[in-house]
Amino acid sequence: MNAVHLMTVHQAKGLEFGLVIVPHLVEGRFPSSRRSEGLTLPNDLLKEELPPAELHMAEERRLAYVALTRAREEVVCTLAGRYEGVKDWRPSRFLQPIRGDEGRELAARQLLTPPVGGLVEVARQVELPLNDAPPIAALSYTQVDTYLRCPQMYQYRFVFRLPTRPRPQMQFGRILHEALKDSLGSIERDRPLTWEMVNAAYVAAWARERFCAPEQAPSLQDLGRSYLRRAFDAGDLSKPLLLEQPFSLRVDGLRLSGRIDRVDRHADGMYEVIDYKTGSTRRATELQRDLQLGVYALAAREVFRFEPLTLSYYYLETSERVTVDKPSERLEEDRQTIVRVADGIRAELFPAKPDRMKCSGCDFKLLCPSAAV
Ligand code: SF4
Secondary structure, three states, rough: OOOOOOHHHHHOOOOOOOEEOOOOOOOOOOOEEEOOOOOOOHHHHHHOOOOOOHHHHHHHHHHHHHOOEEEEEEEEEEEOOOOOOOOOOOOOOOHHHHHHOHHHHHHHHHOOOOOOEEEEEOOOOOOOOOOOOOOOOEHHHHHHHHHHHHHHHHHHHHHOOOOOOOOOHHHHHHHOOOOHHHHHHOOOEEEOOOHHHHHHHHHHHHHHHHOOOOOOOOOOHHHHHHHHHHHHHHHOOOOOEEEEEEEEEEEEEEEEEEEEEEEOOOOOEEEEEEEEOOOOOOOOHHEEEEOHHHHHHHHHHHHOOOOOEEEEEEEOOOOEEEEEEOOOOHHHHHHHHHHHHHHHHHHOOOOOOOOOHHHOOOOOOOOOOOOOO
């Protein structure tokens, strides 16, 4: 049915239309000069600290991204030099990259007759400007990993702070981590862990999560329960030394933050850093150059002084524990990798690294001019 939908940008989130008209693209209206609650992200997801004035602009930029990427075919941006009153309005900074393309602007003018004193512009792809990128003082492992996968993806996610979609697999992993944390955390010396305690923690973790794919929830609930039951029956759910331990590590003047799922202390004095995985099992030889384990090893040695130390991934699907050796030369390579990433971010080098598989799962493929899809 042909129809015009009139809605706010917030209401348009997650929707798509053939043609989208974004009005009022003037400084003071979009972006607005007023600070509001608007579209917020949890602080935990915002790893880079922005000064307060930047926060509002980053929020407006996210809204502009949402508005300008709702269209399957065309976006029409409109603005006027005068609205009510006598104020002269200046074009929005979000139009800057669109207006830079003269060819598109001319095409737009042929298609549409702009109102007197107004402007009409059409864009198919939009790059949002970011002036004065904040300095980088701290990074998380997720940020380093994202930059290594694709610096352009890093820029969209952590510099422009554009929102990403929730994914069932990620939520499933988070629920299992929560259930393990709560059930292992409830073990007391005189109160050993029972299956009922694990199951209750698992049910509570599901109840807290707003799952993005309700149709998949029942089968994933059963699957996760079978993972936990197998780990419980194998005797792998014993009281740990540390659970969900945050760390902050200095690497070349940079703070690298993260969280270790679990640390065990064995009878022979050995410390074991354990990270739970919900994906397929990888062999120890494949994990020799795994950066995440390198980061854990650096944190365990330099922050917590855990010696002797082993590093393991615990694969919940198979209850398999894969232990990896990280000799000091490998750790040095990992440290250099982190330094290289930080240098790239500081120099604002965000080249795209397109790859068909990576791009097909990328949240920014509709926006990214280099997407290989
Ligand atoms: S679409 Fe591909 S090239 Fe573009 S940001 Fe995503 S992963 Fe990188």
